[in-house]
Amino acid sequence: xxxxxxxxxxxxxxxxxxxxxxxxxxxxxxxxxxxxxxxxxxxxxxxxxxxxxxxxxxxxxxxxxxxxxxxxxxxxxxxxxxxxxxxxxxxxxxxxxxxxxxxxxxxxxxxxxxxxxxxxxxxxxxxxxxxxxxxxxxxxxxxxxxxxxxxxxxxxxxxxxxxxxxxxxxxxxxxxxxx
Amino acid sequence: xxxxxxxxxxxxxxxxxxxxxxxxxxxxxxxxxxxxxxxxxxxxxxxxxxxxxxxxxxxxxxxxxxxxxxxxxxxxxxxxxxxxxxxxxxxxxxxxxxxxxxxxxxxxxxxxxxxxxxxxxxxxxxxxxxxxxxxxxxxxxxxxxxxxxxxxxxxxxxxxxxxxxxxxxxxxxxxxxxxxxxxxxxxxxxxxxxxxxxxxxxxxxxxxxxxxxxxxxxxxxxxxxxxxxxxxxxxxxxxxxxxxxxxxxxxxxxxxxxxxxxxxxxxxxxxxxxxxxxxxxxxxxxxxxxxxxxxxxxxxxxxxxxxxxxxxxxxxxxxxxxxxxxxxxxxxxxxxxxxxxxxxxxxxxxxxxxxxxxxxxxxxxxxxxxxxxxxxxxxxxxxxxxxxxxxxxxxxxxxxxxxxxxxxxxxxxxxxxxxxxxxxxxxxx
Numbered sequence: 001x002x003x004x005x006x007x008x009x010x011x012x013x014x015x016x017x018x019x020x021x022x023x024x025x026x027x028x029x030x031x032x033x034x035x036x037x038x039x040x041x042x043x044x045x046x047x048x049x050x051x052x053x054x055x056x057x058x059x060x061x062x063x064x065x066x067x068x069x070x071x072x073x074x075x076x077x078x079x080x081x082x083x084x085x086x087x088x089x090x091x092x093x094x095x096x097x098x099x100x101x102x103x104x105x106x107x108x109x110x111x112x113x114x115x116x117x118x119x120x121x122x123x124x125x126x127x128x129x130x131x132x133x134x135x136x137x138x139x140x141x142x143x144x145x146x147x148x149x150x151x152x153x154x155x156x157x158x159x160x161x162x163x164x165x166x167x168x169x170x171x172x173x174x175x176x177x178x179x
Numbered sequence: 180x181x182x183x184x185x186x187x188x189x190x191x192x193x194x195x196x197x198x199x200x201x202x203x204x205x206x207x208x209x210x211x212x213x214x215x216x217x218x219x220x221x222x223x224x225x226x227x228x229x230x231x232x233x234x235x236x237x238x239x240x241x242x243x244x245x246x247x248x249x250x251x252x253x254x255x256x257x258x259x260x261x262x263x264x265x266x267x268x269x270x271x272x273x274x275x276x277x278x279x280x281x282x283x284x285x286x287x288x289x290x291x292x293x294x295x296x297x298x299x300x301x302x303x304x305x306x307x308x309x310x311x312x313x314x315x316x317x318x319x320x321x322x323x324x325x326x327x328x329x330x331x332x333x334x335x336x337x338x339x340x341x342x343x344x345x346x347x348x349x350x351x352x353x354x355x356x357x358x359x360x361x362x363x364x365x366x367x368x369x370x371x372x373x374x375x376x377x378x379x380x381x382x383x384x385x386x387x388x389x390x391x392x393x394x395x396x397x398x399x400x401x402x403x404x405x406x407x408x409x410x411x412x413x414x415x416x417x418x419x420x421x422x423x424x425x426x427x428x429x430x431x432x433x434x435x436x437x438x439x440x441x442x443x444x445x446x447x448x449x450x451x452x453x454x455x456x457x458x459x460x461x462x463x464x465x466x467x468x469x470x471x472x473x474x475x476x477x478x479x480x481x482x483x484x485x486x487x488x489x490x491x492x493x494x495x496x497x498x499x500x501x502x503x504x505x506x507x508x509x510x511x512x513x514x515x516x517x518x519x520x521x522x523x524x525x526x527x528x529x530x531x532x533x534x535x536x537x538x539x540x541x542x543x544x545x546x547x548x549x550x551x552x553x554x555x556x557x558x559x560x561x562x563x564x565x566x567x568x569x570x571x572x573x574x575x576x577x578x579x580x581x582x583x584x585x586x587x588x589x590x591x592x593x594x595x596x597x598x599x600x601x602x603x604x605x606x607x608x
Contacts, residue, residue, distance in 0.1 A: 032557040033231065039550035056548070065401060071313035072305040092301050093294015096312050098234040102401030102547050107231040107559065112223055112294035165548060169400045 002145040004081030004119060005174040006133070007153045007162070008055055012140035015040065015053040019132035019141065023057075026120060026131035033107045035117040036132055052179070055132065055141065058105035058117035059165065059173030060084045066097035066106065075114070080121060081145065082174075088113045102169040119143070146174075197432045205582030212576010218569035219291050228567040230559035232552055233543045237536075237566035238292040241574050243392055244421070244535040245285035245581075246319070247414065248528070250389035251422015253278035253326070253381060255450075260329075260378035266446050270430050272333050276588055277422075277429060279326045282319070284581040291573055311395040318388035325384065329377040332370045335359055337593030351591055389418050396538065404480025404542035409465050416458045421531035423451040424505075427524030431517060433589050441517045448520035452509040455527060459502065476545060483541040488563065492533045501530010540564055 015038050023029065023036045036057035043052055060083045067075045067084060074090035075097050077083075086097075086106075091113040098106045098114065109115040120130035124143075128134065133141040144153035153176075156162075162176045218226050229236035256274035258264040267274075290296055302316050338356040343349035393414030396405040427447045430436040436444040469477045484493050505523035513519035544562040546552050552562050566574075 032559045034555050034557075034560075037551075037554040039548060039554045041549055056551075056554070065399070068309045069312065069395075069398070070307055071310045071316060072301045073307040074301075074305070090298075090301055090305055091295065092298040094292075094312065095234045095294070096310070096395065098231070099543060100399050100401055104232060104547050104551055108224060108234070108294050110223060110225060114294065166401070 001147065002081040003147045003174070004060070004083055004124065005144065005146045005153055005176065006057075006119070006130075007142040007144075007156050007176045007178060009140040009142075009156075009160075009178040010052050010054055011178065012138045013053045013055060014138055016137060018135045018137055019055045022131040022135035023117070026123075027118070029115075030110055033109070033115070035105075035115070052177075054177060056103065056105075056165070057132070057175065058084060058101075058119075059103055059171065059175045060117075060119060061174060062172035063170060065100040065102070065169070065171060069096045069100040071096065078121070080125065081119075083119045083121065085118055085121065086114050086116065088115070102166045102171060103173075194432055194435065194437060201432060201582060202586060205579050205586060208575045208579025209583050210576075210579070211572050212574075212579055215569045215571070215573025215576050216291075219573055220296075224294065226567055226569045228558075228564055228570065230557075230561060230564075232560055232562050233540060233564035235292070235539050235543060236564055237570045237574055238288050240532070240535045240539045241577065242285050242288040242292065243414070243539070244532050245281045245288060245577075246392060247389060247418035247531070247535070248422050248425055249278045249282040249285060250385045250415070251418040251420070252281065252426055253322075253385045253422070254419055255423055255426055255447075257378050257382050257385075260374055261382060266443065269434060269440060269443055270426055270447075272330075273429060273434065273589075274422075274426055275326065275330055275333060276592070277426065277585065279323075279330060280581050280585045280588065281425075282323055282326065283584065284577050286319075286323075287577050287580065288574065291577075311391055311398055315388055315391035315395055318384055318391055322381065322384050322388055325377055325381050329374055329381065331355075331357070332373045332377070334593055335370055336362065336367050341593060348591060352593070386415060389415055396542070399542075401547060402480075402542045402545070403474060403476035404545060405538070407465060409461060413458075413461050413465070416454065416461055417531055417534055420451060420454045420458050421528050423447055423454060424524040424527035424531070427451065428521050428528065429585075431521035431524075436521065437517045444517035444520050445515060448509050448514055448517075448523065451524060451527060452506070452514070455502070455506065455509075479545045480541045483544055484537050487541065487544075489536075489540075493537055497530050497533030497537060500526055501533055502527075505530070 017038055020034060020036055020038065024034070027035060029035055036055060039054050039056055041052045041054070043050055062082065064075070064077065064084045067077055071094060072090050072092055074087045074092070076085060076087065078085045093108055093112045093114060095108060095114065098108070106114050106116040123130060129143045133143045142153050142156060144151035146154055146157075148154060156178060157176055160178045162178050164173045164176060167173070227236065252274045255267065256271050256278065259267050259271035290299060293299060302313055307313050335356060338352045339359055339362055341349060342353035342356050344353070390411035393411030397407060397410035399405050427436075427444050430440065430447070431444055434440055434443075466481065469481050484490070505527045508514065508519050508523040544564065546562060552560055554560070
């Protein structure tokens with residue numbers, strides 16, 4: 001079985017926000033809400049410091065607290081590469097998953113259900129990259145299957161230093177930031 | 180002091196006026212609530228101020244507050260029906276009825292908070308047994324059924340004996356007695372036995388479902404402010420304090436607590452004082468461990484509570500009004516006067532709402548990833564939260580609804596407070 005993951009090279013990212021625009025357009029995300037976004041973090045102390053720019057979204061965790069906390073099972077781990085999805089028809093909008101998510105990746109859609117990044121499920125089943133990855137002008141984002149030893153994402157993780165966000169919450173996130 | 184004593188001289192008049200005041204306030208709040216409900220139903224969440232960061236706001240705080248009142252007053256009633264504590268016998272039925280009304284208020288609050296109000300039933304048909312919230316919902320549904328059945332058997336004899344076809348009350352009683360006509364001693368012993376079984380079963384259920392409310396916050400590892408083993412216990416203690424405190428006020432207004440039944444209010448005051456001290460002990464323990472431990476997320480939450488923009492909720496509302504003044508009133512000479520005890524009860528019950536707000540909102544307002552709240556420019560992604568007008572009005576409306584429902588129940592339902600007083604005392608249950 002596949003395990004889809006995203007690898008993002010923070011040394012290449014310039015924070016152009018093309019991924020944000022691509023996502024909003026591709027997924028018709030309503031105004032005031034975002035499925036992905038950019039954060040800036042200054043790391044180090046003067047004079048040895050650098051700024052890390054990260055494109056963030058749902059981490060499609062291996063151990064997703066949002067799925068365990070959902071009272072109806074609307075939040076679930078999909079058969080498609082272990083990604084975390086929301087069944088919009090089942091969701092009652094209790095927002096327990098939003099509170100449980102350590103990445104603030106979720107929001108309540110104005111129609112009342114919870115929505116978030118789907119890794120562009122509709123594109124990956126056709127063999128395409130998610131919209132954000134496809135649109136990145138610096139090619140700093142990689143999408144692929146970690147179970148496949150020859151995939152680009154697996155090779156990058158084998159050869160480069162990386163980190164994940166909030167590992168202390170025990171979620172086993174699947175978005176890796178190369179540093 | 181003298182001035183107040185003079186004002187309260189004619190106790191019956193005062194409690195009559197209080198009742199009038201209760202109906203006026205209840206009706207006004209209920210009517211105000213319509214605005215909130217209309218906005219909620221027409222515009223969904225758009226007019227509410229909670230967003231993607233502070234995703235649970237006033238309505239969730241109100242929900243845990245009301246459901247705490249329910250669990251608390253039910254547990255107080257169990258002292259009568261399970262442990263046979265004679266001193267509280269008169270408020271037994273009142274406490275069970277309060278538990279039902281406050282539970283309905285809680286359910287209304289959380290119903291408004293759901294993104295899809297029409298889908299609430301999904302929890303029953305698509306269960307997820309890993310979810311603490313799902314367990315809480317199953318448990319309080321069981322608890323609600325149990326409460327309704329218990330109330331029926333508590334009132335059945337009175338309903339049957341007063342049922343007739345002549346007066347409105349008689350007709351209502353006939354309807355509520357569900358066709359039962361049995362007034363024999365045997366049937367009353369049976370009723371009492373059923374009540375004892377239900378009340379006994381209700382104690383673990385009430386502890387579990389309210390502990391479950393605490394657990395659903397406690398299990399969230401992403402929110403250090405909530406992630407504490409003390410949470411379910413703290414929820415239960417606060418429930419007992421607020422439930423007991425509310426009952427001092429209710430029995431003062433509705434059961435002549437300032438004239439005929441002074442002891443019961445004073446006695447409740449003693450219990451509330453003990454529970455309040457225990458509650459303070461638990462909170463101080465949490466506070467000291469957090470600050471000495473110094474885990475950044477944990478400290479950030481408490482920093483918001485004690486020196487954030489809404490620190491006055493902690494120091495003023497919860498601390499001074501809800502804790503310090505009542506402690507004073509319940510410790511010194513005023514503890515023997517039911518008027519002062521009732522005032523202390525009112526202040527404590529109001530103060531616990533501050534505690535509930537300070538649980539829900541600071542827990543969510545702390546940034547989970549540095550820079551997250553400035554990544555997107557939208558009022559939906561703002562850690563600063565103050566409820567909107569429609570949120571306030573809807574909550575007021577629920578309070579008004581609860582007051583009117585309670586008032587109607589108090590007015591219409593039979594008032595034989597001495598449970599089974601005519602039943603010969605030899606009957607052992």
